[in-house]
Amino acid sequence: MKGKNTDYNFIIGLFLIIIVLLTFSFFIEEKSFFQEKKIEHNLNYKKQYNFFEKKKLKEQFFILENEVLKLKISNIGGTINEVFLKKYKSYDPIQSYHKRNLFLVKNYSLFYKMNFYDKKNGSKIDTGNILFKPILFKKDKKFTTLILMYKNLNNNNREKGNLYYIYKIGTKKQYDLNFSVKTEKFKLNNTVFINLEQNIFPLEKDKNWENSYTQLYYYSHDLDKNKLEYLSEKNSENRNINNIKWFACKQQFFTTIFHPKNELKNVHVYSKNFNSNKFLKMIRINTYLNPNKRKELNFFTRFYFGPLDFSLLRTYNNNYEDIIPFGWGFLKLINKYFFLPIFKLLENTNLNYGIIIILMTIVVKLILYPITYNQYKLSVTMKLIRPYIEKINKKFGNKNIIEKQKSIISLYKKVGINPMSGCLSAIFQIPIFYSLFKFFPTLINLRGKSFLWVEDLTSYDSILELPFFIPFYGNHISLLTLLYSIALLIYTKLSNDGKNTMSNSDNYLSSNNMDIMLYLMPFVMLLFINSYASALSLYYFISNIINIGFFFIIKKFFLDEKKILLKIKKINNN
Known part of the structure; x- marks a missing residue:
């Protein structure tokens, strides 16, 4: 009986040791700032990389939603494919009741990417052309979090660094989305380029009237003074601007706001009118960051996809409500x-x-x-x-x-x-x-x-x-x-x-x-x-x-x- 107990304990002990070793090796392999989180690996990196190069992998989407928003995020480029506003409808000239689902973003009408150079490994990264994989999808009482990762591999399929896209959305009636970009084991060049472009859909009954209210606003900080500026709603326009706190691609009743944590020092903005029935305007924003001595990228911004509701925008305490065109003076x-x-x-x-x-x-x-x-x-x-x-x-x-x-x-x-x-x-x-x-x-x-x-x-x-x-x-x-x-x-x-x-x-x-x-x-x-x-x-x-x-x-x-x-x-x- 004693021998049997000894064998039984030995088996249990051996099993526990194996679990500890596997767990330890797992965390060594994925050592990062996500160590405290449970990370699930469902794809093989080598297989994923080869398939992407051969363009054999199918596009995958990940859904983030709450009571008012539903977002569809693609694994290709890690960008937002769709933004659906649940509480509103857009005008449909064909249907008798003139209503259809309101998509503020659809089929990549909003596109953003980063370009940077890794001096350590001599590789160029264009986030718009890389394939991400999900490593965390977690929902709790307050937030839903999605973490996408791109593992930068060399020709021998050896790891050269990790790039993370982190999306976080509130579970209730929140129209804002937190978005972070982080690198690990990179040695970046001094410049990281950011490109953002949005093609704006018509959503209202009178397209010409709506177009007169559609334009790019930006909030800048200059000489200890904050001021709200905007591009022309009638003509195409280029402008170089400095010390920008946030941008708003504003329509008659809705807006997309891009609000980085830190001010953007040098920015080029461009707005172009369309004569087609598909889009009202195209707005493009180009800027760059300087990681300096940190060498790793740690960029945070907030997206707001929602209505131009004065009371709602005022709760953000960032002067968002000023873009509602209540007139001048x-x-x-x-x-x-x-x-x-x-x-x-x-x-x-x-x-x-x-x-x-x-x-x-x-x-x-x-x-x-x-x-x-x-x-x-x-x-x-x-x-x-x-x-x-x-x-x-x-x-x-x-x-x-x-x-x-x-x-x-x-x-x-x-x-x-x-x-x-x-x-x-x-x-x-x-x-x-x-x-x-x-x-x-x-x-x-x-x-x-x-x-x-x-x-x-x-x-x-x-x-x-x-x-x-x-x-x-x-x-x-x-x-x-x-x-x-x-x-x-x-x-x-x-x-x-x-x-x-x-x-x-x-x-x-x-x-x-x-x-x-x-x-x-x-x-x-x-x-x-x-x-x-x-x-x-x-x-x-x-x-x-x-x-x-x-x-x-x-x-x-x-x-x-x-x-x-x-x-x-x-x-x-x-």
């Missing part, structure tokens, strides 16, 4: 700190987005009501003092212009009005008016949202497609734009009826020309915004309906023209 401030907070607040009601725009219009008009009231009061008062202005004109004629102007100004002061206040009110409202041109076409919250006959509030609505193209107007009829123009024409008629009283007293202003301009504006707007976002036309239409309502409410309940006229007569008699 004061217009941008109005959109970011006035319209957007109001919209976000109303969005919490979970109502239809068309209703939210209507409510937003009502809220804004109520805030601006004092200006509307003062404008109407000025219009009514100017209408009532017209006879007194004409008397002053007859009294002085054109002989004593200075005294005539003094008398008119004195009359204005007596009745308590300032004609310049009307100009100031108009000047105040102009930035608000034009800021909306940038607000609605770039608000991703409205993208794909329908209202009544409108399919997408960020694109034009069409009740009739024309068989021909009208310059400035387009080849369709937008009902919302038509309604807005009619409402604007009615409001213009009401608000300017009897308003112009200075035709004989103001040599520098032609009343008739002003009337023509005012009544021409509705037709100009009809041409100008026919292809704009239907949300914009809806806002302007409701805004003018409210203005017409204010006109009658103020006239009936707040301004008594008889009392104002009696006050004017009393002042004039004194």
Whole structure:
């Protein structure tokens, strides 16, 4: 019995020794910065290398995904073949429901690679042409990690160094992807070249409109100042730039952001427009790194593949949200700190987005009501003092212009009005008016949202497609734009009826020309915004309906023209 126990223990001990030796030899062979991780080898290196040289190996893909993203990564070049956004759809002109899966990257439309020279072994590496193998695919509660490795072999199939591509993605609603490139047992030359190129797909209904919002942005650091710059959205452009923190290949509602850990010192960027239906633009970025004394490459960057959502981009604390084209200067401030907070607040009601725009219009008009009231009061008062202005004109004629102007100004002061206040009110409202041109076409919250006959509030609505193209107007009829123009024409008629009283007293202003301009504006707007976002036309239409309502409410309940006229007569008699 004792002998049997001794034999049994001997066998167990021998088995454990074999396991220890195998494990030890395994880690010696794969000695690297991944020693603490479990690495699985499923391919034979010699066989893999020979097959790649003979182009007999088939391409393999590895899937990284979370709740919002799905990425397909190829073993050839280790690059991303596809980026699928799960929560969004792109416009399909063929399907009746006009929706299809949204791929921000497809069939290597995004391509990136590195080129460097290994002085130790005299080999040139082009990562775009090498075959990687997976050595780790791990998913835990927070992240999914994929590690691809390329083993650099000489002609005798002996190892000369390892190159690692490391992808790491969050498992929840994260649109960013961490990407690292590391070398092991390399002695690099001083220069590592990085090349990145993206061909950008059209995703929206109106390709021309979308193309006007598609361009390369970059955030640079110069003389202790950070600034956001961009290439032309209309023309092809080359530029050499320095001290770059990140790049963004931006479309109307989505973007690809390339954000390296360290600033890039010398960068060449190039943007080219396409006339084909397949792509909008091609953007290319070329730069280089200097590993210096480290000799090994350790490069880290973040990719962001996702929507131009202001709140989401702001969470990254890297000024990503600045690429949303809310306008320039004061217009941008109005959109970011006035319209957007109001919209976000109303969005919490979970109502239809068309209703939210209507409510937003009502809220804004109520805030601006004092200006509307003062404008109407000025219009009514100017209408009532017209006879007194004409008397002053007859009294002085054109002989004593200075005294005539003094008398008119004195009359204005007596009745308590300032004609310049009307100009100031108009000047105040102009930035608000034009800021909306940038607000609605770039608000991703409205993208794909329908209202009544409108399919997408960020694109034009069409009740009739024309068989021909009208310059400035387009080849369709937008009902919302038509309604807005009619409402604007009615409001213009009401608000300017009897308003112009200075035709004989103001040599520098032609009343008739002003009337023509005012009544021409509705037709100009009809041409100008026919292809704009239907949300914009809806806002302007409701805004003018409210203005017409204010006109009658103020006239009936707040301004008594008889009392104002009696006050004017009393002042004039004194």
